[in-house]
Amino acid sequence: MEYIYAAMLLHKAGHKVDEAHVKKVLEAAGTKVEEARVKALVSALEGVNIDEAIEKAAMPVAVAPVAAPAAAEHPGKHDTKKKVEEEKKSEDQAAAGLGALFG
Numbered sequence: 186m187e188y189i190y191a192a193m194l195l196h197k198a199g200h201k202v203d204e205a206h207v208k209k210v211l212e213a214a215g216t217k218v219e220e221a222r223v224k225a226l227v228s229a230l231e232g233v234n235i236d237e238a239i240e241k242a243a244m245p246v247a248v249a250p251v252a253a254p255a256a257a258e259h260p261g262k263h264d265t266k267k268k269v270e271e272e273k274k275s276e277d278q279a280a281a282g283l284g285a286l287f288g
Contacts, residue, residue: 187216188226196235203227 191210192202200206204223211218 187211187214188222192226192230193235193239202230202235 188207188211191207191214194210195202195206204227207223207226208218211223
């Protein structure tokens, strides 16, 4: 995964995603660089519009609603309802997708 992150970082910074740059980013991060993986990554990204791929990945994803506990049965348990709402917000934020990293 760090190889993909290196490519995304290079792209965001406006640098060419090539073997030399990817290796430099990985080495700067203290990662052991595997030449074959670097070559495979660069080859796989050749001709790919990274901005378009990020945009597609950032498309909203339908999240199944969380079943609310029977708060109506226990009117004194407002904390449970509040916790469910907070979890729902957290899930919505997680569903924002890859594009949130570049917002």
